[in-house]
Amino acid sequence: MTDAIALIAENSTLLALWGALAVQWLLPIPTQLHPLQIWRQLALALAARVNKPSDAPQQRRLSGLLSWSLLWLTVLVVLICLYQLVWIDTAFHLLLLWIALDWRNMHKFSQQFIRAYSREDKLQCRVLLGSRLNRHTDSLSLLGLGKAGAETLLIGYGRLAAGVLFWYALAGGIGAILYRLAVELSRCWSPSRQQFRHFGQPATTILAVLDIVPLRLFALLLTLGNNGKMALRGLKQQGENWLLPGPGWLLAAAGHKLSLSLGGPAIYDKTKMERPKLGGRIAPAAFHLSQIDRLANQRLWGWVAAQSLLLLMLQGAV
Numbered sequence: 001m002t003d004a005i006a007l008i009a010e011n012s013t014l015l016a017l018w019g020a021l022a023v024q025w026l027l028p029i030p031t032q033l034h035p036l037q038i039w040r041q042l043a044l045a046l047a048a049r050v051n052k053p054s055d056a057p058q059q060r061r062l063s064g065l066l067s068w069s070l071l072w073l074t075v076l077v078v079l080i081c082l083y084q085l086v087w088i089d090t091a092f093h094l095l096l097l098w099i100a101l102d103w104r105n106m107h108k109f110s111q112q113f114i115r116a117y118s119r120e121d122k123l124q125c126r127v128l129l130g131s132r133l134n135r136h137t138d139s140l141s142l143l144g145l146g147k148a149g150a151e152t153l154l155i156g157y158g159r160l161a162a163g164v165l166f167w168y169a170l171a172g173g174i175g176a177i178l179y180r181l182a183v184e185l186s187r188c189w190s191p192s193r194q195q196f197r198h199f200g201q202p203a204t205t206i207l208a209v210l211d212i213v214p215l216r217l218f219a220l221l222l223t224l225g226n227n228g229k230m231a232l233r234g235l236k237q238q239g240e241n242w243l244l245p246g247p248g249w250l251l252a253a254a255g256h257k258l259s260l261s262l263g264g265p266a267i268y269d270k271t272k273m274e275r276p277k278l279g280g281r282i283a284p285a286a287f288h289l290s291q292i293d294r295l296a297n298q299r300l301w302g303w304v305a306a307q308s309l310l311l312l313m314l315q316g317a318v
Contacts, residue, residue: 012090020097028104043188051199060198096173100180102160110293118286134190146284157296166214192268215246219253221299231257241276255279
C-alpha cells in the first residue's frame with residue numbers, strides 16, 4: 001500500500017489529473033466568468049474584421065484557416081514559453097486541465113435540463129439549449145427539445161470531458177487546453193451560421209480530425225454492458241452516416257444502445273437542414289435523458305480509472 005501511494009506521488013501527470021478533477025468538481029468555473037469567454041470574444045472580433053461577405057468562398061476559407069492558425073499557434077507559443085518559467089510542473093498542468101475540463105458544468109446543465117424537461121417547461125429548455133447550441137431553439141417542440149438535449153449531452157460529455165482527458169494523456173495540460181480552444185473556435189465559427197459558412201469550414205475540419213480518436217473511443221465505451229451487441233451493430237451500420245465522424249459514432253452508439261431516435265432535420269439560421277436519422281425509434285423522454293447522463297458519467301469515470309492505470313504502468317516501466 002505504501003509503495004502504491006509512493007508511486008502515485010511520484011507521478012506528476014497523474015497527480016495533476018486527479019487534482020484537476022477534484023478542483024473542477026469542488027470549484028467549477030462559472031460559465032460567465034470562464035477565461036474562455038475572452039477567447040470567444042477575441043475569435044468573433046477577429047472574424048468580424050477578416051471574414052468579408054464580398055470575398056469569394058475560397059478566399060473566405062483561406063481567411064478562416066489563417067485566422068485559426070494565428071489564434072491557436074499564438075497560444076501554443078505563449079504556453080511553451082510559460083512552461084519554461086514554471087517551478088512546479090504539476091501545478092502548471094493542473095491549472096490548464098482545470099480550465100480545459102467542463103465535466104462538472106456539463107453535469108450541472110444536464111440536471112437542469114432534465115428537471116425542466118420532466119416538467120415540460122419548454123421555455124426553460126429552450127433557454128438552456130440556446131446557450132449551448134448554434135441552432136434556433138425558439139420553435140422546437142417538446143420532441144425536438146428532447147432530441148436536441150440528448151445530442152447536446154452526448155457530444156458535450158464527449159468533447160468537454162473525454163476529448164480533453166484524451167489530449168491531456170497525450171500532451172499534458174498544454175494539449176488539453178489547445179484541444180478545448182479548438183472546440184471553442186469551431187463553435188464560434190460554426191459553418192451552420194450563414195456568415196461562417198465558408199470561413200468556419202477549416203475550424204470544423206480541424207476539430208473533426210482531433211475528435212476522431214477520443215470520441216470513437218468514448219462511443220465504444222458507451223456500447224459496453226446491456227444491449228452492447230445492438231449498439232455495436234448500429235455503430236457499424238450508421239456510425240459513418242453523420243456529418244462528422246466522431247459525433248456520428250457517439251450518437252449512433254447511444255441511440256442504438258438505448259433505442260433512441262436521434263438526428264433528423266434541424267433549423268440553422270432559419271434554414272432547415274436535413275440531417276441523417278440515427279438510433280432507434282423511441283423519442284427521448286426525461287427518463288432517457290437521465291439514462292444518458294448516468295451512462296456518460298459512469299463511462300467517464302471508467303475512462304479516468306483506465307487512464308490512471310495506464311499512467312501508473314508507464315511510470316513503472318520507466
